[in-house]
Amino acid sequence: MVDIFNNYFLQREELLARIAQELQLDNTRLQRMESAYNAVSDLLKKDKDFFDGLVIEVYAQGSKRIGATVRPINDADFDLDVVLHIYDPFYRHSPSEIYNALVTALEKDVYYRTILEKKKRCVRLNYKSDFHMDILPACMTNVSEKEMIMIPEKALQNWSSGNPKGFANWFLNIANSVKEPLLGRYANVLLEAQIETERLPEEAYLKTPLQRVVQLLKRYRDIYFEKRDYPVSSIVITTLAAHFYSAENSIFEAMDNIVSTIKTGYLDSIRTNRRFKIFNPVNPQEDFTDSWTSAHYRSFYGFVEDFHKKWQNLKHSFETSGNDYIELFGEGVYKKSLNEQFKNFSHSTKDSLAKSSGLIAANIAFTAPNGNINSTNGYKNGNHHNFGGKY
Structure with missing residues (x-):
């Protein structure tokens, strides 16, 4: 069985899928x-x-x-x-x-x-x-x-x-160009590992990286513009994400490439004194930025730059990026998703810290007289489900 806690890249990928699944409408x-x-x-x-x-x-x-x-x-x-x-x-x-x-x-x-x-x-x-x-x-x-x-x-x-049907078909054709999502490769093993808790729906692992990228970008858009003017529309986010998607099988890699490419393209347009335009892919005569003012452009780039900066901090470990996850997706969503990940996979890991954290998160932890945390004997630990946060 896959020990997800021994593979940061897989653990991060699974956590991003959990966050996106938690964010979407039930x-x-x-x-x-x-x-x-x-x-x-x-x-x-x-x-x-x-x-x-x-x-x-x-x-x-x-x-x-x-x-x-x-x-x-x-x-x-x-x-x-x-x-x-x-x-x-x-x-x-x-x-x-x-x-x-x-x-x-x-x-x-x-x-x-x-x-x-x-x-x-x-x-x-x-x-x-x-x-x-x-x-x-x-x-x-x-x-x-x-x-x-x-x-x-x-x-x-x-x-x-x-052409809303045409746009959806254009987007889904690009999204489905991925041969197999990274999590799809491990889907059966990951779902099997959740035997002691409520299982995630299968789509949590099989939904395409591009769909997840759009969900995560839109969530940060909502947070970023909660108290700012000129929010970036969903159609702009969706169009740019699909346009720059290169069939990456990882949510993280797809996001990293898409946001970096958007940022580079925008800066190139400034350097060459060109207007950064976003056209409707199924109706090239329609420019989504046609009514944008300089304030719209500043707002757009501020959002992209801020997301890109925080995203780079997710590359190495949870120890150095926890606050960035919170700022990107909301404290409640992040902590709940991370908590559920620990609960679902801690019983199958050889990492003693992860196993202990998972038992505590699942509210089935006991502390033995020698201080070791286990699932059978000793002092019953209290419930640690204070997710906090406003989102």
Whole structure:
């Protein structure tokens, strides 16, 4: 059996996967969200007015679609973005027509009427739980193009193009270019080692390094910009991460390469007096940085530089990097993930310190008269589950 505590690189990789798994939305919440947009889809398909006779599809876009969700910090609502894809060419309708048709159809229902909020080009449903859903109405660009969509601009006077399905496919194709994630190679052994505790879901080890990179970057984005202006959008983080991913099979190596390359590219653009641009990979005419001011660029680089600096400190040992893990991902998440790692693997290690720490973390530790910590006799140790932290 693999002794994870004798291999810092494997232990670090497993811990990063645990942190990302801890950060993502749980399956119960994901299923609740999926039920929410399926219910909206069913209601619209039964509409006897505008939507009668039209072929429609309601589907998630963004982090839900690419498997890179991250729980908001400080108990904020999760923003679920969905598309109402109307399979009819946009030139047969006006932006305000499809927007108003969506509002009208939802307001016919007593429940949706009470939770509906009109936004500039989408309709928000504020569920009385821990998420809200933004529904963006959209039409086809033409009868032969199924994925490209036209969506209302904020003033509801003009259209802009989009391709959320195409973007997700682009991202996932790159993510799946890895031959085998490093943890996937040890997945069976690692899962088997967790016999005395609640097992992690298999996806914790098989989710791709790129998906994990995006989750970890977004978590630090949320922490870094909690009290700063001009936060970096998820679409920018996701695009850059996928663009610079080189099929590394390790979360750590993928992150190290991606963030270093972003930093180098940005500095090169300054040195050569060029504007650092980020284009939509499935719609090259769309520049995600088109509206960025100098303040946006300074904010972006500050975030990248700060993350890069802290990430370098993770290269050697937990003894020298514990505080950096906390600053990157939050104290509670880090300590809980590290605690669970000790609990799950301490029984199979030959490292006496790790074994003792694991017994204490699992609340099954006894201190013998000679001072040795064991799992069978002596004085029962107290519970040491004070994770602390605000995130």
